[in-house]
Amino acid sequence: MYMFLAITAALFVAVILVLVRLFAGPTLYDRVLAANTFGTLTVLILSALGFVTERPDFLDIAMLYALVNFVSTIAILKFVRYRSFGRIRPETEDR
Amino acid sequence: MTKALGLLVALFALWLALSGYFKPFLLTVGVLSCLFTLYLARRMNLLDDEAVPLQLRLTLPLYWSWLGGEIFKSALAVSKVILSRDMAISQQFIAVESPLKTDMGHVIFANSITLTPGTVTVEAAPGKFLVHALTDEAAGPEGFAEMARRVAVVETR
Amino acid sequence: MDPALIGLACDLATGIAFLVGGTFLLIGTFGLIRLPDVWARFHAAGVIDTIGAELILIGMMFQTGLTQTTLKLALIGLFLFVTGPTATHAVANAAFVAGIRPQRLTRNEAEAVLGDDTPEGMKA
Numbered sequence: 001m002y003m004f005l006a007i008t009a010a011l012f013v014a015v016i017l018v019l020v021r022l023f024a025g026p027t028l029y030d031r032v033l034a035a036n037t038f039g040t041l042t043v044l045i046l047s048a049l050g051f052v053t054e055r056p057d058f059l060d061i062a063m064l065y066a067l068v069n070f071v072s073t074i075a076i077l078k079f080v081r082y083r084s085f086g087r088i089r090p091e092t093e094d095r
Numbered sequence: 096m097t098k099a100l101g102l103l104v105a106l107f108a109l110w111l112a113l114s115g116y117f118k119p120f121l122l123t124v125g126v127l128s129c130l131f132t133l134y135l136a137r138r139m140n141l142l143d144d145e146a147v148p149l150q151l152r153l154t155l156p157l158y159w160s161w162l163g164g165e166i167f168k169s170a171l172a173v174s175k176v177i178l179s180r181d182m183a184i185s186q187q188f189i190a191v192e193s194p195l196k197t198d199m200g201h202v203i204f205a206n207s208i209t210l211t212p213g214t215v216t217v218e219a220a221p222g223k224f225l226v227h228a229l230t231d232e233a234a235g236p237e238g239f240a241e242m243a244r245r246v247a248v249v250e251t252r
Numbered sequence: 253m254d255p256a257l258i259g260l261a262c263d264l265a266t267g268i269a270f271l272v273g274g275t276f277l278l279i280g281t282f283g284l285i286r287l288p289d290v291w292a293r294f295h296a297a298g299v300i301d302t303i304g305a306e307l308i309l310i311g312m313m314f315q316t317g318l319t320q321t322t323l324k325l326a327l328i329g330l331f332l333f334v335t336g337p338t339a340t341h342a343v344a345n346a347a348f349v350a351g352i353r354p355q356r357l358t359r360n361e362a363e364a365v366l367g368d369d370t371p372e373g374m375k376a
Binding site: 167170184190 | 276291292294298327333341348356358359360361364
């Protein structure tokens with residue numbers, strides 16, 4: 001129990017440091033990297049909170065968050081690169 | 096056919112692991128949704144070596160445990176760089192030859208390089224990878240050759 | 253074996269995994285702040301995503317025994333293990349294509365890999 005509280009505290013400190021990088025930038029890729037790391041840390045915090053509150057259902061939320069985090073990272077990068085989520089170029093339509 | 100059966104078994108095992116209920120109604124629903132997913136995967140031509148990697152050797156967990164040891168060692172090296180006062184980084188883009196035969200082998204090799212802290216795969220060309228390394232030690236060619244040798248053992252039966 | 257002894261051993265294993273994982277986690281986030289440019293920061297994020305996250309999840313697995321919860325933790329761990337490097341590669345590749353370059357390069361073999369497709373400013 002105390003171990004989980006301790007690791008949750010450490011994770012919160014890590015999240016605050018990552019948020020500093022998220023706001024400081026300076027490039028977009030710093031921010032995307034920090035957002036991705038933030039997502040990983042959120043997954044860990046959710047799992048640890050599931051143990052602290054003794055509700056294992058939190059793990060399902062953590063798993064879902066891991067999936068959404070990966071997809072959103074790729075989606076942001078794709079949007080920044082092509083300015084579109086759908087068709088990239090007419091000649092690569094069939095791929 | 097083997098691929099379809101393998102995917103079905105894997106999907107149903109995932110269903111059981113995530114649901115944890117063994118009531119007849121829920122099991123029936125689970126089988127039905129797995130069959131529907133299988134039908135969709137077949138329609139999308141997904142039943143190939145990438146989606147259902149049955150061609151990999153069963154010693155893959157052994158490779159993962161070896162990789163875990165390597166990750167630990169290089170994480171220690173990167174931590175030392177971060178905590179040292181003068182931060183002795185020497186960034187470099189290096190070319191790494193990939194002697195592997197299958198696409199899956201290339202993917203495992205490139206992902207292993209990225210997983211190891213201190214090296215990140217940046218760009219891929221046929222048979223080669225462009226790797227960004229943080230320090231001179233991380234960029235040593237011996238480590239990559241050893242890793243490629245171990246992936247080659249795993250990639251095909 | 254005595255169940256109390258096994259419980260103690262599991263607690264000890266969790267403690268060690270949390271201690272080592274948490275230390276790597278904090279070092280990684282510190283590196284994310286301290287390292288000079290985005291290319292160096294990829295490696296700090298790698299420390300957090302791989303060893304920090306996996307060790308903490310393994311530490312949690314010692315506390316659940318052999319139940320469904322353990323299986324879910326293992327699934328989360330496997331998922332992070334597979335998608336972590338893919339996401340890092342995606343960010344690194346996007347930064348490379350967008351023309352973000354390291355502050356100082358000691359060695360550059362980009363031309364050996366990319367040939368004629370090498371972007372301007374990366375040719376040796």
